[in-house]
Amino acid sequence: MDIGAKLKEIRQGQRMTLSELAKKTGLSTGYLSNVERNINSPTIESLRKIVDALSISFVDLLHDEKEEGVVVRKDERVAMIRAKDDSILYELLSPSRNKALEAMLLTLKPGAASGKKSHAHSGEEIGYIITGRLLYTVGQTTYTLEAGDAIYYDASLPHHYKNIGDTDCVSIWVVTPPSF
Numbered sequence: 001m002d003i004g005a006k007l008k009e010i011r012q013g014q015r016m017t018l019s020e021l022a023k024k025t026g027l028s029t030g031y032l033s034n035v036e037r038n039i040n041s042p043t044i045e046s047l048r049k050i051v052d053a054l055s056i057s058f059v060d061l062l063h064d065e066k067e068e069g070v071v072v073r074k075d076e077r078v079a080m081i082r083a084k085d086d087s088i089l090y091e092l093l094s095p096s097r098n099k100a101l102e103a104m105l106l107t108l109k110p111g112a113a114s115g116k117k118s119h120a121h122s123g124e125e126i127g128y129i130i131t132g133r134l135l136y137t138v139g140q141t142t143y144t145l146e147a148g149d150a151i152y153y154d155a156s157l158p159h160h161y162k163n164i165g166d167t168d169c170v171s172i173w174v175v176t177p178p179s180f
Helices: 003-013 018-025 029-036 044-053 058-062
Strands: 078-082 088-092 102-108 124-131 133-138 141-146 150-154 159-163 169-176
Touching: 003 029, 003 058, 018 029, 018 044, 029 044, 044 058, 102 159, 124 133, 124 141, 133 150, 133 169, 141 150
Parallel strands: none
Antiparallel strands: 078 088, 088 102, 102 169, 124 150, 124 169, 133 141, 133 159
């Protein structure tokens, strides 16, 4: 999927200039232009700013217009990789963007984190750790999560996570309303 081209198509469809998008996101017009031309790969943090400014979700951005089903096969998942080092992989488990919730499989390489700063959005989240160890901060409280642990919180609270183990951390996340 050509994310840059899709972002440009959505932005232009809203009759928004790169300058207007830059003002809304706090990102430079040059950087945004490079993202649209697939010269730069946006971080999850930057992509979140862009989709928020465009008033769309990550699912809207990644959704393929083919017929929706009820089963998402492993080899048909919509995947988003953060940066070029493949340190974070989000795989959408939800078959549709038109539902009340979305589910994701998140794989973090050792040391990988959600970004430099905490982020927040409307809704609720629940996560379940399948393998590995995850340091998760919600508001002012930090939790160490291990295989079999779950966390549930109000997503309007600032949150941030980091793989503190020496193996991949694999987890399942369910978010409502969809925000990825």
